[in-house]
Amino acid sequence: MTEVLPADNNRRIALVDLLDRVLGGGVVITGDITLSIADVDLVIVSLRTLISSVGSLLPDDDDDGGGYV
Amino acid sequence: MANAGPFHRNAWSLRMSSEGDGVWLYAIIAAESAGGVVDGLSGVAGEEIRLVAADGLAAVVGTVPLYEFGAEPLRRHLEDLDWLATKARAHDAVISAIARCGPVVPVTMATVYLDDKRVRTVLNTRHGEFLAALDRVTGRDELGVKAYADPSILASRDEPSPQKSGERRSGTAYLMKRKRELSSQEHAYRAAAAEAERLHAALMKHAVDGKRKPASDPSLSGRDNWTVLNGTYLVEKSGEDDFRKAVAALQETTAGIELEITGPWPPYSFAGDVMNA
Numbered sequence: 343m344t345e346v347l348p349a350d351n352n353r354r355i356a357l358v359d360l361l362d363r364v365l366g367g368g369v370v371i372t373g374d375i376t377l378s379i380a381d382v383d384l385v386i387v388s389l390r391t392l393i394s395s396v397g398s399l400l401p402d403d404d405d406d407g408g409g410y411v
Numbered sequence: 412m413a414n415a416g417p418f419h420r421n422a423w424s425l426r427m428s429s430e431g432d433g434v435w436l437y438a439i440i441a442a443e444s445a446g447g448v449v450d451g452l453s454g455v456a457g458e459e460i461r462l463v464a465a466d467g468l469a470a471v472v473g474t475v476p477l478y479e480f481g482a483e484p485l486r487r488h489l490e491d492l493d494w495l496a497t498k499a500r501a502h503d504a505v506i507s508a509i510a511r512c513g514p515v516v517p518v519t520m521a522t523v524y525l526d527d528k529r530v531r532t533v534l535n536t537r538h539g540e541f542l543a544a545l546d547r548v549t550g551r552d553e554l555g556v557k558a559y560a561d562p563s564i565l566a567s568r569d570e571p572s573p574q575k576s577g578e579r580r581s582g583t584a585y586l587m588k589r590k591r592e593l594s595s596q597e598h599a600y601r602a603a604a605a606e607a608e609r610l611h612a613a614l615m616k617h618a619v620d621g622k623r624k625p626a627s628d629p630s631l632s633g634r635d636n637w638t639v640l641n642g643t644y645l646v647e648k649s650g651e652d653d654f655r656k657a658v659a660a661l662q663e664t665t666a667g668i669e670l671e672i673t674g675p676w677p678p679y680s681f682a683g684d685v686m687n688a
Contacts, residue, residue, distance in 0.1 A: 363676060368679050368682065374525045375433060
């Protein structure tokens with residue numbers, strides 16, 4: 343996978359966009375082993391946890407009005 | 412190699428499935444366009460990508476060890492972001508490489524069979540649906556468009572916020588300030604929803620199909636701004652330039668909102684529609 347293919351040059355893929363598609367998209371076929379929707383939710387939850395824990399290491403935003411989440 | 416023995420549909424066989432090999436499914440393509448497309452590709456386990464053909468269709472697959480890709484190991488690995496990211500990229504890399512050669516129906520990540528025979532059965536039983544899905548995505552790509560809004564710009568667009576510079580932090584002043592904030596936040600929400608609607612409608616005119624996906628959490632996107640639109644569009648390959656120009660034109664005329672295009676992607680968000688119809 344180290345090979346750089348032409349179409350990948352202009353395709354800086356954010357992980358969130360990628361997961362959104364490979365887990366949330368594609369044809370869902372019942373395999374002998376398949377991830378269920380519940381498992382996907384689990385992924386998103388653990389991603390959230392991970393990223394918010396990284397975020398908490400960053401300095402606090404001084405703007406006390408910035409409560410948009 | 413994958414065991415070609417009879418498939419036992421019970422919990423015991425699934426539990427036992429962490430031994431031996433499984434067959435990871437990447438995509439479905441037409442057998443006639445399958446010649447040579449998987450040559451040199453490697454997959455999620457570093458395995459050689461191969462084809463399983465039946466009934467005019469070909470499944471793009473790889474043989475993967477079940478100690479890593481069986482039901483239980485998969486569940487455990489899901490919690491490991493590095494593992495997930497690596498495998499997601501590998502899964503996508505195979506599908507994207509195939510997509511550059513012709514129409515492809517991408518399969519959701521982590522669909523694993525116990526042997527090739529089971530994959531052939533799927534190709535046979537869902538033959539018509541796969542053909543319809545291939546037909547739908549032929550000559551088309553998926554492009555994602557996200558719109559990020561700066562809430563303060565949206566809020567103040569036609570309702571300038573009455574900030575008094577020397578305001579004291581008394582209880583009343585605090586409550587007044589809070590009330591204004593809530594009202595301007597509400598205003599910003601409404602403005603964002605209206606903008607998203609307008610942008611999506613404008614983009615749909617340049618696409619075969621499109622859908623709005625739920626916005627990702629701001630902490631996931633790594634941005635402070637709101638994702639007001641997380642749209643994805645099925646676009647004719649020949650119309651891709653027009654679509655990009657349309658996005659650029661919308662950007663020009665939309666204050667306080669930043670548009671971002673991703674792709675072209677294999678048609679992840681559209682190949683499944685026929686299946687579920």
